[in-house]
Every structure is written in structure tokens, then in C-alpha cells.
Amino acid sequence: MTVETESNSINVAIFSTAEEASREVARRIAGAVNRRPDGVLGLATGGTPVTAYQALIGMYRDGKVDFSNIRTFNLDEYIGLPPDHPQSFRHFMDQQLFQSINVDPERTFVPDGLASDVAQACSQYEAMIRDAGGIDLQLLGIGHNGHIAFNEPGSAADSRTRQVALTDETIENNARFFESIDQVPRHAITMGIGTILEAREIVLLALGEGKAEAVAKMVHGPITEQHPASLLRRHRNVTAVLDAAAARRLA
Ligand code: F6R
Secondary structure, eight states, X not given: OOEEEEETTEEEEEESSHHHHHHHHHXXXXXHXXXXXXXXXXXXXXXXXXXXXXXXXXXXXXXXXXXXXXXXXXXXXXXXXXXXXXXXXXXXXXXXXXXXXXXXXXXXXXXXXXXXXXXXXXXXXXXXXXXXXXXXXXXXXXOTTOOBTTBOTTOOTTOOSEXXXXXXXXXXXXXXXXXXXXXXXXXXXXXOHHHHHTSXXXXXXXXXXXGXXXXXXXXXXXOOTTSGGGGGGGSSSEEEEEETTTTTTOO
């Protein structure tokens, strides 16, 4: 069941379960690919999109979507982790999605966490997105502190792909994926908020009560760099796909 409302220019689609919300996100991604089979997807990692990626794999296996000509750009990557490190975002994408669909691995891009010249790798990433024609659909999650990608509170609205320091809160949150908190990298490369806002369509998925406050601030709070997700309200085509728990604090 969906409730669609228009609030401060973020469309909100609420589903009773995380499973249904995830399937909706998969449908939207597949829809974008079917509309433009040689288009460009912006993809996210983390706990949130895993079920959506599984649903997308299911749609691929059922012959409902063909990824052979698409290009993908991921939001972010930890600095210092090689691509085959179990916690690198490149490894996550390979495991959770790319290996199970017919995307050409040469057309999947994740920032290079081992780049010797990070600034140059970042401007090259921006150039590659531009040369690909820009991102058609960007998938996002949201941090408890309102971060999008690794744009932590205080990130500039016009920021571009760059090196960032992770906040203590984000390091603590992501420690669940590592053996110990000491192993969580302290820095990452992330697309900027300006980069994200240039995508033609943005779909933000948030699941669970833990995200309810961040979601409510995104939709109802002030538009401020202190809550990066609120800056999405400056974009014309954003949909927040939520389960009921993440939508709990919405008016
Ligand atoms: C992931 C990313 C992050 C996550 C956010 C939520 O590529 O950029 O912004 O979307 O931290 O993470 P989860 O889904 O693990 O709650």
C-alpha cells in the first residue's frame, strides 16, 4: 500500500514493510533502465539497499530488465581499502548486485580508495560522470545524522566529489560491518551534494525506526547544510521511499 504526498517538493511514498519499499525501489531502478537501456545509474551501499538489490536481481532473472548497456557510478568508497577488501564498497557492489546481473564490469565505477592522488581521482570521477551524460537515477540512503553519501553535516550544498573525514557517529555506525571499530577507515571519497543534485531523478530509501528522525528533519525541518538530506528539497524530482517505521515521525 502506498501513500504519495507532496511535501516541500520531496515526494514521499510509504509502504507498510521494508520488503515492499525495497521492491518499489527495484521497480523504479528497472523502470529507469528500461526507459534508457544505455543510461547511467548512481548506486549506494550500506544495509538499506540490500533487499532492493535482491529484488532487482529477481527482476533481471525474470527477464524484466537488461543491464548490458548501462553504466553505474557509486556514491562513495573508503580510503585505504583495496577493491577486494570484504568491507570495501566495490566488493559490496560486486557481491550484492553486479555479479548477479548482466552489467559489464568495465562500465561499473566506484571511487578509487587506493588512489595515490586523491584530488585528481576525484576530479576524474566527476569528469567520467559528465562524459557519461550525467546520472539518470541516483539511489541514496540516509545516515542517522542526515548524511547523504558521506556528505556529513556541514558539507557544502555545492560540494563535489572529494576526500572527507567521517564523523565519530558514522564510524560507530559502520563498525558493525568490521571486526572492530579500529578497522573502520577514517576517511572516504564521496560524491558531493552538488554532484548528487545534478542527477535527473533521485530515489532515497530509508527503512526502520532508526531513520525516522532523520527522515522527518529531511522532509519538515529547515533546509540546511547541517542536515544534508534536507538539501534534496532543492531538487525537482526526488522521491523518498519509506517503510512505515521510517515514516513514523512524518506529519
Ligand atoms: C552508502 C552511503 C551512506 C548510506 C547511509 C545509510 O553508499 O553513501 O550514505 O546510505 O550511511 O547506511 P545504511 O543503509 O547502512 O543505514
